[in-house]
Amino acid sequence: MTDRVLRVGVVGCAAIARRTTLPALTTNPLVRLVAVASRSRAKAEDVARAFGCEAVTGYAALLDRDDIDAVYVPLPPALHPEWVGRALAAGKHVLAEKPFAVDEKSAADLVAAARAAGLLLMENFAFLHHGQHDAVRALVDEGAIGEVRHLTAEFGFPPLPDGDIRHDPALGGGALLDVGVYTLRAASLYLGPRVAVHGAVLRTDPALGVDVAGAALAADPGGRTAQLAFGFDRAYRCATTLWGSEGSICLDRAFTAPPGLRPVLRLTRQDLVEERTLPAGHQFASLITRFARTALGGGADGAFEGPAEDILRQAALVDAVRRAADAGR
Missing domain, CATH: 3.30.360.10 (Dihydrodipicolinate Reductase; domain 2)
Structure with a gap:
């Protein structure tokens, strides 16, 4: 096990982040919360004060930093294709709030980008870790x-x-x-x-x-x-x-x-x-430990593939529900 810590930034100040995942990030010994970004400077500063990290105005400015290894993205799902995609392009591992994608195509595009870059994608289904x-x-x-x-x-x-x-x-x-x-x-x-x-x-x-x-x-x-x-x-x-x-x-x-x-x-x-x-059990703390250990391991023995396949299967099931519901109308 590496002695490194995972340096994490947060893209957005959603209530779910403040209530559950940010507290888990700040207390995990494998993680250092570096910065949190918002489109609003006041909101970023408010959250940063609460969790002892730096405030950044604008999501792109956070992704441009070279002192961040991974990002947590608690934005609404329709914004994931842009901001998860930009995080991957910036060389960051990504933990994204569920649902990871609004449909199977957007999930497949992001998984393909992560695989090409050798980066970890994980969907924030914390209950799996309870x-x-x-x-x-x-x-x-x-x-x-x-x-x-x-x-x-x-x-x-x-x-x-x-x-x-x-x-x-x-x-x-x-x-x-x-x-x-x-x-x-x-x-x-x-x-x-x-x-x-x-x-x-x-x-x-x-x-x-x-x-x-x-x-x-x-x-x-x-x-x-x-x-x-x-x-x-x-x-x-x-x-x-x-x-x-x-x-x-x-x-x-x-x-x-x-x-x-x-x-x-x-x-x-x-x-x-x-x-x-x-x-x-603290399911969010356990999830953060799993994410940090996997990211710090660098994808050895195909460790990044399991979370990627989970994302693809989940998105396929969501699309299948929509198709079945449309067929039944």
């Missing part, structure tokens, strides 16, 4: 619920306030790209990389011009199925259930477990209902 999912996989591997037959993944919350950027189609808004992507990623996590979409529905709000809810049916080549549901129009829910031949496993905070929460895993069999309180 230990509760390791606990689920360990139970599945030991046969606690027999053979997995079906996955249910649900993520939704009440309506967003007027003017929220997730209502803006020009910025890549909509429920599919904001919360539906989590359910699709859970399907890949538990059913494998060959999972495919077989049907979908998206409900669009005509006044907003974006989808506010949806559902999809997916399956792997072996016939294991997934039922996915998401939306901006319902009571909060953030859950996954694995249903097997001999039982089921449920997580109630599958995607958004905060650092202090000890998640509860529910294991159900014919003769058993057991609730296990799992250790708390």
Whole structure:
């Protein structure tokens, strides 16, 4: 393991960055947060003061710096093709907020650019790095619920306030790209990389011009199925259930477990209902460690390829949901 630290800049001052990823960056011993950029000098200075780094006016000025090895991009998804592309052209590794891309083509273009430059691209799905999912996989591997037959993944919350950027189609808004992507990623996590979409529905709000809810049916080549549901129009829910031949496993905070929460895993069999309180975990801290270690490793043994393939598969699933929903209208 190298003794170097990864020098990181942040392209944008989004609320998600301030709330989750910036605190994880500033406390990780593998990382030095160098600077944060905003189009507004006042906003950049405000965030820089809070996190002990330098303020930069304008995203391009941050990318021009030679004291930054990697950038975190929490911009709206429709801005990723430009700014992730420019970061790669400037020789920076990139951690981009989910969804990495609004469609499969833009994802493929950026992955191709990263591969040509020998740089790391990673999508910020922090939930993948929480230990509760390791606990689920360990139970599945030991046969606690027999053979997995079906996955249910649900993520939704009440309506967003007027003017929220997730209502803006020009910025890549909509429920599919904001919360539906989590359910699709859970399907890949538990059913494998060959999972495919077989049907979908998206409900669009005509006044907003974006989808506010949806559902999809997916399956792997072996016939294991997934039922996915998401939306901006319902009571909060953030859950996954694995249903097997001999039982089921449920997580109630599958995607958004905060650092202090000890998640509860529910294991159900014919003769058993057991609730296990799992250790708390900081999924954003774990993600930053994974990103830093991979970037500092320089892509040895193809380490950059796994995250790139994950991005491509995820974008393909998003496009497949859109095509299935269009076909069903």
